[in-house]
Amino acid sequence: MKRRDFLKAAAGGAAALCSAGSAEARPNKEPLENAIGILYDATLCVGCKACVRACKEINGLPPVIMGEDVQYDASRGVSGSTYNVIKVYKNGTSEAKDREIDGFSFAKKSCMHCVDPACVSGCPVSALTKNPVSGIVQYNADTCIGCRNCMVACPFSIPQYEYHDAKGQIQKCLFCNQAGVERISQGLLPGCADVCPTGATLFGTRKELLAEAKKRLASKPGETYTYARGRASDELHTHEKDAPAYQQHIYGEHEVGGTQVMHIAGVPLKKLGMPELPERSYASIAEGVQHTLYKGMIAPAIALAGLAYVVKRNTSKTDQDDPDGQNSRRPGPNNDRGEP
């Protein structure tokens, strides 16, 4: 009897769970209408790292120094003091730019400002949020507890905790629009795109940038192509150059539901440190599971009611036998007592 009661309660919980489940499994989030972004074209990048320096100056980050020869920022990867870094890919003799074999290419690593960001989904205290208009992934150190779930969740390992500071916080690219900087809100370019001499780091809306990337990928290698500098829509500051042989892959168009920072290159993006990722965002899967189980706390509430009922029944007999209520709550030794 008792086991049947429990099973009944459990079945109720399972039913609530299933009905909530069908309603809650969600698809990837769609890109915001006016989402801003960056298009990084590795074939235009000359590796000058002006973007790294501008980023540090605007965001008040110290340079990374290696060895005695202090001439240049030596950041090797994103860290608590580096939001944006330019790396190099080399193969064999490194003869030709943007070629996979015996060639070389530059590569960029910075926050991709995902359309459906895992860091935002995983943050328990809403310290990371996605701006509802621009789509910038923002951070609030005043609520952050430092659990670093954002770091393990990010497929690009972008959010960085300051491990060598007793009062460290998470650091990442905030698109130069955090309080006190607010370059986007003022109509300025983010630092990296502002200083890029070739337009390799190009600012625009995600829509503009996606259209521009598609146009570049459709160009014939060797034909003259007009490249904008700074802003994708800028028709004044342009330069002409022979189009390279692009890989037919806009990294960030579809990866984990799309990103607002997108990369194109002459070398496979995987070689440039961009991980191969599925189109379905992991945030959508995790949230689907979580909301299936906890929607409105209905399933847990039903389970608690069922459990409380069963436990009460299984312990009350001892209470009646024990007027002092002193003995521990040991039910009768014959567990089948009460069965018909």
Place this chain on the structure above:
Amino acid sequence: MSEHQQVEGKILTLPFMFLGVLAAIGLYFLGVRFTDGLGAVANINSGYPWGIWVVYDVVVGTALACGGYALAFVIYVFNKGKYHPLIRPAILASLFGYALGGFGAFFDMGRYWQFYNIAMPSNWNFNSVMLEVGLCVITYIFVLFIEFAPALLEKIGAKSALRWLNKVLFFFIALGVLLPTMHQSSLGSLLIIMGSKVHPLWQSLQWQPLMALLTALTMGFSIVIFEASFAAVGFNRRPETPLLARLSKAIIWLISVFLVVRLAELVLRGKLGFAFAGDLAGNMFLLEMALFIFPLVVMLSRGRRDNARLLLFAAVSLLFAGALYRFNAFLIAYNPGPGYSYFPSVPEIMVTVGIVAIEIMAYLVFVKKLPVLHSAEHA
């Protein structure tokens, strides 16, 4: 007066003092963590933000502390009163395991002085699995304390408080079954958002919560067998082998369901080949499987499970199996991409060792000062 009694003996034994030294070393390095930052003590880095303090102290540690949960399920939900002699020591071990897991999570937090933000509803992100884990574990620590309170009240002879508590205890026992079901499964769900950084052999996506829950229960039952066997040897008490052997039936079912789900997920998603790749991840998977299957072989035979020694080996194997499953998923086969590596530093390990030492010391003090272990001469 009570069916439970305290163990005779002095507190300051030689093993106790040795544990005290380990605890002191751990606390020293913990102090350095607070003055100089996480990086001064731990080897965690940009690619491996979670090291052994999260994976052992919290993820494995709370699963090892599931004895109270597993037994409460059997005793109060399935009404198997005969296991009652085991519940108090199990609840006590769970209380320490969870309290120190909570403490571990606290000192691992990069912004621990703001930890209260997780208790502020205005900050809650209901999409976050971490939120569920955090709130649920905090609540469960309080519930465990209430579940253990009768032992304290018996000790001080607070009869009216005890009578009052016994009237409402059923509700806390029910919570004590519900909450671990929630957060132990969520500890598995934490892996979903880590996506392709988690090796395909452990990235089961929607199946993560079920696998975490099943292994938490096997670890809970195993720790009950382990602790009861050790208490029998260490405190020279009558062994409870017949009682423990019968717990095997529940364990057999749990392991079987786990193995079926685990292997079916790998076969249906075409990932079984990774198991035989001959690399670290593949070999770790095979080792993990062996640790799950050995106890199954022992427990399936009546002759073998009635052997106290074999049963203890089976329980230990199952503890390692569940712990290795977690270590593999979160650390050993976790891959953030080229250029990152992690192995815990000595100070980092000493903090964890110190925490475990404190846990064992506290357990020893409690069983010697409070009526926790079941009376040997009980009918």
